[in-house]
Amino acid sequence: MTTNVSARRILPRGARPAAGGRAAADRRLGYALVAPAVILLLAITAYPIIANLWNSFHFDNLSYGDLPHKFVGAQNYTKMFTSTQWIAALERTLAFTVVTITLDIVAALGLAVMLNRKFVGRGLVRASILVPWAVPTVVSALLWKTMFDPRAGFVDYFLGAVHPAWSNLTWLNASVWRSWAVIFVADSWKNIPFVAIILLAGLQVIPNEVYEAARIDGATGWQAFRRVTLPLLKPALVVALIFRTLQALLVFDVIYIMTGGGPGTSTETLSFFNFYTFIDSTDFGYGGAISVVLVVMALIVAGGYVRFFRTEP
Amino acid sequence: MHVWPGNGRRQALAATTVFATAALGLAACGSSGSSAPVAASAKQTIVFAESGLGTEGQQTQTAINAFQKANPNIKVKIDVLSSDSTTYLSQLENSFTAGSPTPDVFESDVTYPAKFAQAGWVLNLTKLHPDLSQFFPTEVAAGTFNGAPYAVPWFDNPEGLYYRTDLIKTPPTSPAQVVSDAQKAMKTDPSLKEGLAFEGAKYEGAITAFLTVDSAFGGKLDPQNVHTPGNTAALTWLHDAIYKNKIAPTAVTGWQEGQVEQEYVSGHAAFSINYPFVESLATSAPVKGNTGYIPFPAGPGGTPGSALGGEMLAINAKTAHSAAAWKLIQYLTSSQVEVARAEVTGDPPSLPSAYTSALYAKAPYFQNVKTLNTYSQPRPVNPNYLTVSNDLQVMLSEVFANTKSPAAAISSEAAQIKSDASATPSS
Numbered sequence: 001m002t003t004n005v006s007a008r009r010i011l012p013r014g015a016r017p018a019a020g021g022r023a024a025a026d027r028r029l030g031y032a033l034v035a036p037a038v039i040l041l042l043a044i045t046a047y048p049i050i051a052n053l054w055n056s057f058h059f060d061n062l063s064y065g066d067l068p069h070k071f072v073g074a075q076n077y078t079k080m081f082t083s084t085q086w087i088a089a090l091e092r093t094l095a096f097t098v099v100t101i102t103l104d105i106v107a108a109l110g111l112a113v114m115l116n117r118k119f120v121g122r123g124l125v126r127a128s129i130l131v132p133w134a135v136p137t138v139v140s141a142l143l144w145k146t147m148f149d150p151r152a153g154f155v156d157y158f159l160g161a162v163h164p165a166w167s168n169l170t171w172l173n174a175s176v177w178r179s180w181a182v183i184f185v186a187d188s189w190k191n192i193p194f195v196a197i198i199l200l201a202g203l204q205v206i207p208n209e210v211y212e213a214a215r216i217d218g219a220t221g222w223q224a225f226r227r228v229t230l231p232l233l234k235p236a237l238v239v240a241l242i243f244r245t246l247q248a249l250l251v252f253d254v255i256y257i258m259t260g261g262g263p264g265t266s267t268e269t270l271s272f273f274n275f276y277t278f279i280d281s282t283d284f285g286y287g288g289a290i291s292v293v294l295v296v297m298a299l300i301v302a303g304g305y306v307r308f309f310r311t312e313p
Numbered sequence: 314m315h316v317w318p319g320n321g322r323r324q325a326l327a328a329t330t331v332f333a334t335a336a337l338g339l340a341a342c343g344s345s346g347s348s349a350p351v352a353a354s355a356k357q358t359i360v361f362a363e364s365g366l367g368t369e370g371q372q373t374q375t376a377i378n379a380f381q382k383a384n385p386n387i388k389v390k391i392d393v394l395s396s397d398s399t400t401y402l403s404q405l406e407n408s409f410t411a412g413s414p415t416p417d418v419f420e421s422d423v424t425y426p427a428k429f430a431q432a433g434w435v436l437n438l439t440k441l442h443p444d445l446s447q448f449f450p451t452e453v454a455a456g457t458f459n460g461a462p463y464a465v466p467w468f469d470n471p472e473g474l475y476y477r478t479d480l481i482k483t484p485p486t487s488p489a490q491v492v493s494d495a496q497k498a499m500k501t502d503p504s505l506k507e508g509l510a511f512e513g514a515k516y517e518g519a520i521t522a523f524l525t526v527d528s529a530f531g532g533k534l535d536p537q538n539v540h541t542p543g544n545t546a547a548l549t550w551l552h553d554a555i556y557k558n559k560i561a562p563t564a565v566t567g568w569q570e571g572q573v574e575q576e577y578v579s580g581h582a583a584f585s586i587n588y589p590f591v592e593s594l595a596t597s598a599p600v601k602g603n604t605g606y607i608p609f610p611a612g613p614g615g616t617p618g619s620a621l622g623g624e625m626l627a628i629n630a631k632t633a634h635s636a637a638a639w640k641l642i643q644y645l646t647s648s649q650v651e652v653a654r655a656e657v658t659g660d661p662p663s664l665p666s667a668y669t670s671a672l673y674a675k676a677p678y679f680q681n682v683k684t685l686n687t688y689s690q691p692r693p694v695n696p697n698y699l700t701v702s703n704d705l706q707v708m709l710s711e712v713f714a715n716t717k718s719p720a721a722a723i724s725s726e727a728a729q730i731k732s733d734a735s736a737t738p739s740s
Binding site: 059061062063064065066067145149150151168170172173174175176259260261262263264265266276279280281282 | 399402406410428431432433434506513514515516563566567696697699700702706707708710711713714715716717737738
């Protein structure tokens with residue numbers, strides 16, 4: 001007995017086949033299911049970006065609400081690019097980004113390599129190193145601020161045990177390099193585990209046979225790391241670098257909680273400068289320009305990484 | 314497996330789009346503007362926005378309950394906003410920029426009225442015929458913009474110099490004597506960690522601490538002319554207190570009012586610069602009964618120093634309930650209500666007439682507060698004050714961290730302060 005297997009037989013009795021066949025129908029179903037989330041995302045992200053772009057070409061200061069919202073062309077942008085404060089904040093942000101990424105990637109790579117080996121309690125360690133990342137940045141910044149407090153914190157207490165003169169050091173807002181040191185500690189404590197977990201995931205997909213082959217070819221540990229591990233880790237590295245670079249470029253909460261940009265303006269980053277342009281000066285035109293430039297910088301960075309690490313020919 | 318037949322899927326997508334558009338459209342629509350003014354005798358509900366928590370919040374509620382009893386046609390809904398001043402300001406600004414008629418009445422820090430008046434968010438009180446001569450004049454000035462009153466003083470918080478009367482027998486009579494007294498006290502009492510505690514963190518409180526010291530050196534915080542010998546001398550005194558005379562620790566760069574109060578109340582500081590609230594907390598040894606509170610002593614060519622803090626009450630320009638709002642303001646700023654508040658919360662009355670012997674019997678330190686209120690200096694009354702404040706905070710922070718000398722910091726920031734204070738966008 002032969003039967004004709006046709007699309008109609010597969011459908012439940014009474015239903016019509018969708019136009020264009022199953023693949024097209026699945027695609028449309030996909031769009032429909034994604035539509036609510038996409039609309040919400042567009043409302044939350046695209047609308048502010050477009051609004052900021054629009055405002056940046058206009059005069060828009062909330063405190064002068066009676067003045068017209070007039071078009072001023074690139075005035076806000078020229079003001080920004082010629083502002084010594086903005087340029088200084090840009091330099092600081094770029095320097096912070098480069099230093100913190102180098103620190104984080106190197107430390108996280110070491111941590112990931114260690115966690116990739118087998119040892120007793122490995123599961124517990126892998127789970128516990130994610131705790132810093134799970135703590136909200138504001139909370140961890142406040143915690144570290146307290147720990148570095150000369151009266152209430154443990155850092156000076158232990159330093160004082162080593163050398164009595166160090167028992168009374170003021171770290172935040174009393175010295176530029178000490179303020180940055182604390183900011184790096186708080187920022188890295190939170191982010192190194194996060195990068196380590198991403199790199200660990202990347203390490204785990206590298207098959208053992210590749211290492212065996214390298215060993216047979218007479219590669220040393222370091223050569224194996226440089227020639228085998230690093231190239232195969234590229235996809236994970238790109239993800240980690242993009243995350244970290246964007247976070248570092250846009251760093252705000254650590255600065256706000258720990259130093260408020262002090263001493264003076266020496267820890268003021270672009271995001272912080274942007275923040276008080278919006279909140280204190282209520283200048284949405286100028287603030288919009290700063291925001292737009294930040295977004296453009298972030299896009300360039302992300303795009304640059306993807307291009308640079310592209311493995312397909 | 315198909316879950317949605319073809320037509321149903323399209324309908325679902327269409328429905329989602331319509332719903333989302335409608336939601337966005339509704340969100341984009343602001344509230345309607347103000348309608349005709351409502352008489353004070355009509356039945357109405359007004360919204361009062363304030364930031365008080367704890368005893369302050371409870372006392373406000375008590376006062377509001379009594380007001381509602383006396384005015385049964387007016388119901389007051391209290392809107393407790395953030396106790397963090399930056400967030401509080403943002404919350405108010407959000408309502409104002411949306412053109413909302415609520416809150417009808419709100420609490421405002423002494424540095425905000427000029428900004429609100431410039432933006433057209435607060436009601437010009439002239440037509441309500443306020444009698445502002447009954448309040449402390451410096452606080453009235455803080456609520457005046459372009460000659461018109463926009464806010465009424467609610468409580469008047471002057472910052473002054475606390476000192477330990479058991480360690481310093483006679484109050485110091487000059488800034489130099491503050492230094493020598495502090496150094497002597499540190500030598501005689503080993504439990505002291507510092508001679509002077511003050512607010513040196515990078516925030517608004519550092520400006521009031523500076524202002525407390527400023528007039529003692531003949532300085533005046535005029536944003537058009539910051540680089541004066543008086544201001545430089547005041548800043549140098551504070552800088553030297555940390556780095557030359559060593560009566561204040563570098564830790565002050567992390568201290569706000571709370572930490573300074575803890576240092577003083579736990580007996581670690583011989584002197585401290587702070588607000589009247591410390592008096593109500595100095596209730597145990599070693600500070601109990603051993604606390605003096607004076608304006609910062611004047612040096613040659615200066616006047617006793619105190620900085621003006623406090624809160625004012627203002628009316629939303631878009632409200633239809635200005636008559637009822639004004640009644641509430643008059644009630645809250647009446648002598649009896651202010652005294653009751655002062656006794657419970659320690660918020661000093663803004664009316665000189667409220668400083669009665671009955672109040673002194675309950676809390677003798679209010680005598681000191683009244684003296685301070687006669688000397689308190691306001692911060693610049695300027696619509697751009699928040700931006701000016703940022704510049705001042707940068708200047709003070711550089712000096713307290715010793716990354717710039719006082720003279721260099723003042724001279725480098727003065728031009729920026731002047732331009733930010735006088736900035737008016739050209740139409």
